[in-house]
Structure formats: C-alpha cells, structure tokens
Amino acid sequence: MAEERPIRVAVAGPRGRMGSETIRMIASAPEFILAAAVDHGHDGERVGSLPGLPELDARIYADIADCFSVEEPDVLIDFTNPEAGKRNLQSAIEFGVRPVIGTSGFSNEDVADYQKQMADKKLGGIIAPNFAIGAVLVMKFSQMAAKYFPDVEIIELHHDKKKDAPSGTAVKTAELIEKTRQPKKQGAPDERETLKGARGADIDGMRIHSVRLPGLIAHQEVLFGGKGELLTLRHDSMDRASFMTGVGFAIKEVMSLDSLVYGLENILN
Numbered sequence: 001m002a003e004e005r006p007i008r009v010a011v012a013g014p015r016g017r018m019g020s021e022t023i024r025m026i027a028s029a030p031e032f033i034l035a036a037a038v039d040h041g042h043d044g045e046r047v048g049s050l051p052g053l054p055e056l057d058a059r060i061y062a063d064i065a066d067c068f069s070v071e072e073p074d075v076l077i078d079f080t081n082p083e084a085g086k087r088n089l090q091s092a093i094e095f096g097v098r099p100v101i102g103t104s105g106f107s108n109e110d111v112a113d114y115q116k117q118m119a120d121k122k123l124g125g126i127i128a129p130n131f132a133i134g135a136v137l138v139m140k141f142s143q144m145a146a147k148y149f150p151d152v153e154i155i156e157l158h159h160d161k162k163k164d165a166p167s168g169t170a171v172k173t174a175e176l177i178e179k180t181r182q183p184k185k186q187g188a189p190d191e192r193e194t195l196k197g198a199r200g201a202d203i204d205g206m207r208i209h210s211v212r213l214p215g216l217i218a219h220q221e222v223l224f225g226g227k228g229e230l231l232t233l234r235h236d237s238m239d240r241a242s243f244m245t246g247v248g249f250a251i252k253e254v255m256s257l258d259s260l261v262y263g264l265e266n267i268l269n
C-alpha cells in the first residue's frame, strides 16, 4: 500500500502564543510538514530564525496570496485576530486551501457567509472557538444539562492579554445550550443593576461573565441552578498544549471534508 504523504500546513500568526505552539506541534508530528508561515513582519526570513521556534527551513510570507501560490499548502491554520483571520480565510477559499481557524471573534453572519462560499467550492474546513477536547465536552455536557436546568450562568476566565470578550468558547457554549434550554429571563423579574455590567452579558436571558487575570490561560465554568441544587461544569486549560490534540485532529479531518464546519464537536465522534 502506498504511504500517505505528510499534510502541508501553513501557519498564520507564527510569533503568537497559539501559532508558535502549533508550529512546535507540527515539527514533532511526522504526518505534517510546515510548508510556510504567514506574518505581517519578517517577510522572506525562515521560521527557524524566530525566537523560541524549532529549526525549520519554512519561509515566512507577509503576503498570503504569495504564500499560497508559491508553497501550495493543503491546510491553513490561523491564530491571529478577527480582522487578519477573516482576510486569511477569504484568501484560503480563493486558493482552495483548507482552513483550520482557531481565531475567535467571528460572528454567526461571517460563519454563514464562509459556509456558503465553501459549499459552492466543495472545500473542507473548520472554525473552532476551542480545540481543547475537555472544553468541547463541557459544551456538550452543558447542552445536555440545560434541558433540565434552564437557569444558567457562564463564567469564562482568561489571561489578561486576551483581546475579545466574551470568549468564543462562551458564545459557542451558549449557542449549544440554546438548542435544549427553554428560553427564560433569569434572575428576579424586577432586578436592576446599580453598577452597569454587574449582571454580565445577556444571551437569550442567560448571563456570561468574563474574567481577565494574569496567571490564567483559558478556563470556563458553566453553572446550572435548580431547586436546592447546583451543577457546576468546569474546564481548565493550564497549558496551550491542551489545544494541540484538537488542532492535529482538525488538520487531518479537513482533508476529507467538503464544507466548513463550525465547532470541533461536529467532527468528534
């Protein structure tokens, strides 16, 4: 039987916390090859010349279209910011490169637009707000619990360099909960905030609270209250390695998909 060739991966955001972790994961996985990196600086340099990255010869491109036409990667991984991520994803669609997008902050309208474009081209890809398997399980368990406990509050806790709030994970968790929870406005009907924001953000009557502190990485608690009982589901990422099982899995899965999936839970079996 012919041996499968390694999957050629381009990484956008190689100097970032997640981009650099992804490159270290790719360097240690024989089933993947780092084809290139995409960064707004360091054009023409080698990935191995960036501090903290493994000795890899892959080239850094400032222009993603150049990267795609010269290197012809199979997959693009994006861990940048929502603006760059959207540009990079659009470019991946144009060049037929399968996107694996970890960047958070995409709206449902953005996702629907990319899904339409990729369905038309039969191009596989994934946008996943969280690649940690445990975080995805908390989302699924929350969806189950919400059927019995419509009173829910989500507390997401992240490092203090995080730019978006609430987290993509919290929004996705709330969206999954909405599928099973009877809509309900929580708290006392006549409650009022004496300090604006005290009750957090509101999705369908559910509350989301965002904590930002040094020392944290990525954590989430989903609290369900019932008569005389409290159910708490909690997940902690204590190292960015926690996201890499999901990233590696997604790279392999997108090779056989023909549409854009939103959420790792849709491809985990």
Ligand SMILES: NC(=O)c1ccc[n+]([C@@H]2O[C@H](COP(=O)([O-])OP(=O)(O)OC[C@H]3O[C@@H](n4cnc5c(N)ncnc54)[C@H](O)[C@@H]3O)[C@@H](O)[C@H]2O)c1
Pocket: 012, 013, 014, 015, 016, 017, 018, 019, 038, 039, 040, 079, 080, 081, 082, 084, 101, 102, 103, 104, 105, 128, 129, 130, 131, 132, 164, 243
């Ligand atoms: N899906 C997940 O499991 C998961 C996990 C962690 C973080 N995230 C998300 O990933 C994103 C990145 O997080 P981070 O902690 O690595 O952030 P970071 O700030 O450490 O890294 C982002 C990097 O993107 C680079 N960048 C900015 N514009 C660029 C462009 N046009 N082209 C290429 N690179 C560009 C920046 O220079 C920076 O190095 C955030 O949206 C975060 O919420 C998702």
Ligand SMILES: O=C(O)C1=N[C@H](C(=O)O)CCC1
Pocket: 104, 129, 130, 158, 162, 163, 166, 167, 168, 169, 170, 217, 218
């Ligand atoms: O570090 C971050 O930023 C993270 N963002 C994701 C989100 O917005 O849900 C989750 C994992 C860490």
